[in-house]
Amino acid sequence: ESKCREIERLKQLVGSNAKLKSAVESASLRAREAKSVDACFVFDCTSSMRTNVEAAKQKINAIQEYILASLGHGSSVRFGLVAFRDYTDEQQFEILPFTNNVQEVRGFLARCQVQGGGDPCEDVIGGLEQAVLLDWQASSRILYLLCDSPSHGRRFHDSDGLDDSTLKEFDNYPNDPKQWAPADLVHAQMVQLRLHFVGMTFSRHCEKMFRVFSNLRDIGGDHGLSTLVLKPDGSAKDFVQCVLEGTRSSLSNSLTLVSSPQWSLADQVSEPHGARRVLGLQELCWEDWECWPQQQVLVTALTAVGRRRTAQPNCTARVLHIRELPFAKGNMRYAFPAVDERGSKMVVKVYQFEGNRWNSREAVWADVLTQTYAQIFAAEFSRRMPTMPLQFVRNYIMEASHWKDYRFSALEDFIPGLYQKYTSNSGFSGSNSSLAEAFSHFTWHLSSGDMMVTDIQGVGSAVLTDPQIHCEGSTYFGKGNLGNRGMDNFFMRHSCGEICTALGLTRSPLQMGDADITEAGTVSHELRTVHSSDLDSSLSSVMSAPGALDRLLTRSLSSLRSDATPRSSGSLLCSGPLLCEARCGGAVEASGDKYLKHLRKYGGIYCESCKLQVKDSMCRAPCQRADCKEHVFYSVFVLGITGTAAPTSCRHCRALECWTLIERVDETDSVE
Numbered sequence: 001e002s003k004c005r006e007i008e009r010l011k012q013l014v015g016s017n018a019k020l021k022s023a024v025e026s027a028s029l030r031a032r033e034a035k036s037v038d039a040c041f042v043f044d045c046t047s048s049m050r051t052n053v054e055a056a057k058q059k060i061n062a063i064q065e066y067i068l069a070s071l072g073h074g075s076s077v078r079f080g081l082v083a084f085r086d087y088t089d090e091q092q093f094e095i096l097p098f099t100n101n102v103q104e105v106r107g108f109l110a111r112c113q114v115q116g117g118g119d120p121c122e123d124v125i126g127g128l129e130q131a132v133l134l135d136w137q138a139s140s141r142i143l144y145l146l147c148d149s150p151s152h153g154r155r156f157h158d159s160d161g162l163d164d165s166t167l168k169e170f171d172n173y174p175n176d177p178k179q180w181a182p183a184d185l186v187h188a189q190m191v192q193l194r195l196h197f198v199g200m201t202f203s204r205h206c207e208k209m210f211r212v213f214s215n216l217r218d219i220g221g222d223h224g225l226s227t228l229v230l231k232p233d234g235s236a237k238d239f240v241q242c243v244l245e246g247t248r249s250s251l252s253n254s255l256t257l258v259s260s261p262q263w264s265l266a267d268q269v270s271e272p273h274g275a276r277r278v279l280g281l282q283e284l285c286w287e288d289w290e291c292w293p294q295q296q297v298l299v300t301a302l303t304a305v306g307r308r309r310t311a312q313p314n315c316t317a318r319v320l321h322i323r324e325l326p327f328a329k330g331n332m333r334y335a336f337p338a339v340d341e342r343g344s345k346m347v348v349k350v351y352q353f354e355g356n357r358w359n360s361r362e363a364v365w366a367d368v369l370t371q372t373y374a375q376i377f378a379a380e381f382s383r384r385m386p387t388m389p390l391q392f393v394r395n396y397i398m399e400a401s402h403w404k405d406y407r408f409s410a411l412e413d414f415i416p417g418l419y420q421k422y423t424s425n426s427g428f429s430g431s432n433s434s435l436a437e438a439f440s441h442f443t444w445h446l447s448s449g450d451m452m453v454t455d456i457q458g459v460g461s462a463v464l465t466d467p468q469i470h471c472e473g474s475t476y477f478g479k480g481n482l483g484n485r486g487m488d489n490f491f492m493r494h495s496c497g498e499i500c501t502a503l504g505l506t507r508s509p510l511q512m513g514d515a516d517i518t519e520a521g522t523v524s525h526e527l528r529t530v531h532s533s534d535l536d537s538s539l540s541s542v543m544s545a546p547g548a549l550d551r552l553l554t555r556s557l558s559s560l561r562s563d564a565t566p567r568s569s570g571s572l573l574c575s576g577p578l579l580c581e582a583r584c585g586g587a588v589e590a591s592g593d594k595y596l597k598h599l600r601k602y603g604g605i606y607c608e609s610c611k612l613q614v615k616d617s618m619c620r621a622p623c624q625r626a627d628c629k630e631h632v633f634y635s636v637f638v639l640g641i642t643g644t645a646a647p648t649s650c651r652h653c654r655a656l657e658c659w660t661l662i663e664r665v666d667e668t669d670s671v672e
């Protein structure tokens with residue numbers, strides 16, 4: 001019977017592939033838009049550059065192949081070339097307008113004579129002036145400047161100690177007027193054209209010039225364009241590596257910008273409406289909690305069950321001791337320590353800003369709902385990856401009539417330990433973020449491209465809090481919900497690691513490929529993006545043969561069973577202890593088989609001392625779902641402590657309901 005239920009579940013999974021397919025399709029349209037690249041090489045073509053130009057000639061194919069491979073599905077690249085020499089040369093510039101035909105690029109390079117130059121300095125500014133005249137169109141634009149000598153003028157080289165004749169030998173035009181206004185102008189134009197800049201120099205004589213260029217690009221503040229100066233060691237291979245490094249760095253910057261023309265992030269709001277309250281912080285100490293002012297509050301726990309996003313919000317009147325001063329301050333909120341009647345440590349979180357929309361019922365409701373949803377995903381993630389279970393701490397809506405002037409705030413269990421932020425909702429990833437990133441990717445996959453839990457932060461690597469959920473077209477999940485924009489942004493910066501692979505997650509077309517350059521200097525790449533046609537054929541072959549669906553389901557079922565406990569690999573990040581779900585404040589070290597056993601036996605994760613009470617207070621009732629003969633098990637002890645209502649459906653039915661809930665985001669459901 002339980003097998004039937006699993007099959008039912010998997011049927012939904014296959015059904016939802018159609019939804020995932022359409023999510024992948026629409027993402028690939030957005031990817032095509034974002035992944036068009038114009039790459040212009042502006043290079044010194046005088047005698048001293050002979051070996052480097054040779055390298056470029058040989059490697060231009062590899063470079064194009066790499067850019068396409070690293071962008072992945074749906075990308076396109078055009079190349080433009082500007083070869084520059086010096087004032088005294090017969091042919092000072094040779095220009096190839098943007099083209100996507102690499103043969104043209106090769107032909108141009110073959111015809112290009114490496115010659116002339118006269119004095120060491122060259123007309124670099126002139127080369128840039130030609131480049132800004134090209135027909136820049138793509139959404140991502142990169143200008144590579146390759147040179148081994150600075151441009152003319154004292155502004156660009158260290159000539160202070162030199163006597164006049166030595167200086168003249170190095171630079172025939174030390175007072176070249178081009179070093180001033182024209183140089184400023186061409187850099188302003190480059191920024192205006194939104195060109196990323198990758199400087200590659202083969203000589204230390206260019207250091208000052210690149211410093212000046214960097215400063216010129218910084219004028220006018222943060223434009224979000226990358227400026228990179230690299231020093232290849234002169235070998236062809238290193239040259240290609242530098243081009244690739246510059247490309248990757250520019251693209252991850254520019255793709256992010258393209259996808260978000262008017263970025264306003266919940267965690268980056270600098271001047272929200274409503275003035276910021278300033279409260280002093282006080283060190284955290286629980287000893288005198290009985291002296292903290294008592295507050296009569298209404299605590300509402302949300303339970304996400306059934307297709308309705310929240311069913312039976314469970315209200316209880318409680319008495320809390322809340323300290324006058326907060327102990328922590330985030331970007332957005334203050335955290336106050338509080339202790340309830342039973343002595344459980346809790347945290348009250350309020351927004352720092354005055355004004356109705358900040359600490360409104362809707363805003364707090366959205367935060368609590370977001371965390372409730374995140375926990376559904378975390379539970380499923382932990383079931384599939386029990387070697388690294390994750391847990392979102394429980395939180396509640398708190399309504400107080402006389403606490404400061406905050407009527408609504410969020411209340412949650414206190415997590416002891418060192419607080420860490422792994423990812424933001426804008427695509428940022430800190431160090432040690434592979435588990436957090438894999439979890440975000442997993443939530444997207446599980447919800448068939450509908451939702452993504454981001455902004456992963458918490459204590460240790462397992463107990464998390466304050467997530468955000470991206471869900472296109474939904475008004476739930478509050479101000480941090482950036483919809484597709486947020487999900488795209490995550491994928492543009494995410495490359496799948498071992499955990500994603502172990503979970504078999506579908507890749508998004510917005511991810512960049514994992515191309516690598518091999519010893520021989522050729523590009524090897526493996527595009528694992530799921531193309532919609534692949535999904536199509538696998539689905540249609542399933543649908544066409546009679547009985548095939550059942551066979552597929554049985555097969556997936558057995559693979560699911562055998563994958564239930566993936567062998568832990570030493571290199572995988574292991575998660576830390578979880579919080580006892582009875583809210584005693586205790587930590588539980590449970591992972592792998594132990595975690596799954598624990599879950600089966602007690603329906604939750606409890607510490608040693610709570611386990612006994614959970615066991616003693618276990619209740620059994622028939623599942624109230626139609627056609628279900630299973631029983632509901634719950635602990636009265638836990639219900640009392642968490643202030644939640646007894647579940648009405650069994651574990652399997654609840655899992656199914658949660659799945660349906662995640663799969664269907666139905667805006668017609670009302671918040672209450």
Ligand SMILES: [Zn+2]
Pocket residue numbers: 086117118119120121122123
């Ligand atoms: Zn020269």
Ligand SMILES: [Zn+2]
Pocket residue numbers: 437438441494495496497500505
């Ligand atoms: Zn991934």
Ligand SMILES: [Zn+2]
Pocket residue numbers: 580581582583584585586606607608609610611
């Ligand atoms: Zn406990």
Ligand SMILES: [Zn+2]
Pocket residue numbers: 623624625628629630649650651652653654
């Ligand atoms: Zn049931």
